[in-house]
Amino acid sequence: MEEQYQNEGNTESGNQPGPKPRDVEKVADAIRAVVGLSVPNATEPNWLELFLAHLADPFVIIDTRMRLVYENDSAKRFLGDRVGELCHVVVEDSDLPCEGCVSVESMRDGLPRRMLKKNTFPDGSVHYMDVMSSPIMDDAGNIIACIELGRDVTLEKERESQKGDYLSMLSHDIKTPLTVIQCCSDLLSLRLLPDNPEFDTLLNRISNSVSKASRLVDDFLALSKVDSGDAKLDMRPARLSLLTEMTVEEFRPLAESMGVSLHTDLHQDLPDVSLDEGLFGRVISNILSNAIKYSGAGVNVMVRTGLLRTEPERLVLEVTDEGPGISDKDVPRIFDKFYRAESSCKAPGTGLGLSVVKAITELHGGEVCVESTLGRGTTVRLTLPPTTGTSTN
Numbered sequence: 262m263e264e265q266y267q268n269e270g271n272t273e274s275g276n277q278p279g280p281k282p283r284d285v286e287k288v289a290d291a292i293r294a295v296v297g298l299s300v301p302n303a304t305e306p307n308w309l310e311l312f313l314a315h316l317a318d319p320f321v322i323i324d325t326r327m328r329l330v331y332e333n334d335s336a337k338r339f340l341g342d343r344v345g346e347l348c349h350v351v352v353e354d355s356d357l358p359c360e361g362c363v364s365v366e367s368m369r370d371g372l373p374r375r376m377l378k379k380n381t382f383p384d385g386s387v388h389y390m391d392v393m394s395s396p397i398m399d400d401a402g403n404i405i406a407c408i409e410l411g412r413d414v415t416l417e418k419e420r421e422s423q424k425g426d427y428l429s430m431l432s433h434d435i436k437t438p439l440t441v442i443q444c445c446s447d448l449l450s451l452r453l454l455p456d457n458p459e460f461d462t463l464l465n466r467i468s469n470s471v472s473k474a475s476r477l478v479d480d481f482l483a484l485s486k487v488d489s490g491d492a493k494l495d496m497r498p499a500r501l502s503l504l505t506e507m508t509v510e511e512f513r514p515l516a517e518s519m520g521v522s523l524h525t526d527l528h529q530d531l532p533d534v535s536l537d538e539g540l541f542g543r544v545i546s547n548i549l550s551n552a553i554k555y556s557g558a559g560v561n562v563m564v565r566t567g568l569l570r571t572e573p574e575r576l577v578l579e580v581t582d583e584g585p586g587i588s589d590k591d592v593p594r595i596f597d598k599f600y601r602a603e604s605s606c607k608a609p610g611t612g613l614g615l616s617v618v619k620a621i622t623e624l625h626g627g628e629v630c631v632e633s634t635l636g637r638g639t640t641v642r643l644t645l646p647p648t649t650g651t652s653t654n
Contacts, residue, residue: 319390319411322397323348323364325404336411339382352380363394364407371396371404377414389418435478443471465518479543494540494624498533498648501576502566508545509564512553520558526565532647534576536625544621547614548580548641555584555639569644576647581640587633595631615641 313320319336321329327348332340343351348364350356363374373395381387390411397406446467506527516523552562560583569575587595596619615631618641622629626646633639 318413319409321348321409322406323409324406325368327364330406339388339411341383351383363392364409367394367396367407368404371398388413388415390414435474439471439475439478442467443475446471469515494537496535496537496625499536499538499541500529500531501534501536501578501645502527502529502531504536504538504542505545505564505566505578508542508549512546512549516553516562519553519556521553521556522561523553524561524563526563526567528567531566531568531576534645535648536645540621541625544618544643545578547618548643551614552580552582552584552639552641556582557584560584572644574647576645578643578645579640581638583638586635586637587631587639588635592631592633596629618643 313331313333316333317335319339320331320333321336321340322331324330329340329344329346329348329351332342332344340351349362363376366372366374373393375391375393378390378392379387380390391414392409392411394407394409396404397408399405446464506525509523509525513523549562549564556562562583563579563581565577565579565581567577569577596615598613598616619629622643622645628644630642631639632642
C-alpha cells in the first residue's frame with residue numbers, strides 16, 4: 262500500500278497524460294472487473310488513453326491518498342480539471358471522504374463496489390450518478406489506486422419520480438369511486454331493503470370486490486414509492502404483537518366467510534420495534550390475505566409473534582397456512598414482481614403481494630423468508646430488529 266499510483270509527466274491543467282505504459286493492463290483489468298466492458302489487450306501506451314477519452318461516461322483514477330490522478334474528458338465536464346486534488350474535496354466539498362465511498366471500500370478490501378449517489382457538482386448542477394469502482398493492483402497484488410466509472414442516471418430518476426407521481430394520482434382517482442361504492446354497500450348492508458338471500462349474496466360480492474381492488478391499488482402505490490426511493494417512513498416505537506392482532510381481527514370475517522380458521526400465538530411482552538405502522542400494516546395484511554386465499558375451506562392459519570431462537574434480540578412474525586404449498590423451483594422467485602407459483606395460479610391475484618412484503622420489510626431493516634412443502638402448506642417468516650431492550654406491556 263506504500264507504493265502510490267502516479268502519472269508520468271506534467272499533471273498541470275491542460276497537459277494531463279494517460280496512465281503509464283506499465284500500468285495500462287492494470288487499469289484495463291480494473292475496468293473489466295467493474296463493468297465488464299470489452300477492453301482489448303494491448304501494449305501501446307496510448308490505446309487506453311484514447312479509449313477513455315472517447316468514453317461517454319465520467320472516468321477517474323484515484324490514488325491511495327484519495328487524490329485524483331486522472332480524469333477523462335467526460336469527468337472534466339462534471340468536475341472541472343481537478344487532477345492532484347482530493348477526491349472528496351472535488352466531489353463533496355468535504356474534508357473527509359463521504360460515508361460509504363465506493364473507492365474507499367474498494368481500496369479497503371480489494372473488491373468492486375457500486376452505489377447510487379446524488380451529487381452537487383462545482384457548477385451547481387445536481388445529478389444522480391450510478392458509480393462503480395474497482396481497485397488497481399501492482400504486480401505483488403498490493404492495491405495502489407482505484408478507478409471510478411460513473412453513469413449519469415438523472416433522467417431515469419426523474420422519469421421514475423414522474424411515474425410515481427402519476428401512480429399516486431391514478432391511485433387517488435381510482436380509490437375515490439371505490440370508496441363511494443364501499444360506502445353505498447355499507448348503507449345497503451343496514452337492511453334498508455327487505456331481507457333477501459340473493460340480495461345479501463350480491464352485496465357481499467360488491468364489498469369483497471371493492472376490498473380487493475383497494476388492496477391492489479395500495480400495493481401498486483407502495484411498491485412504486487419503494488422502487489423510486491420516495492417512500493417516506495414515519496418510524497415510531499410500536500408493539501408488533503398488538504399491530505398483528507389488530508390486523509388479524511380485520512381479516513377474521515373474510516377468513517370465516519371462506520371457511521378458514523384463524524389462530525394466534527402472540528407474545529405481548531416483546532421489545533418495541535421501530536415501525537411505520539401504516540406501511541408495515543400492509544405487510545401483515547398481504548401475508549394474511551395470501552394465507553387465507555390459498556388455504557381453502559376447512560383448514561387452519563396460525564399467526565405467531567415472538568423472539569427468534571437463533572438471534573434472541575430479533576423479533577419474529579410467522580404466518581403458517583395449510584394450503585397447497587410452493588414447489589422448490591418456485592420458492593426462490595416468490596418475491597419477484599408479478600411472479601406467481603404454479604400452485605397459486607388458480608386463485609386470483611397479480612403476484613405483487615409478496616414483492617411489497619419484501620420491499621417494506623427491508624425498508625424497516627428486517628428480513629423475510631418463505632418455507633414451503635407441496636401439499637402441506639407454507640410459512641412466511643419476518644424478522645425485525647427491536648427498538649429498545651424494554652417492552653411496552
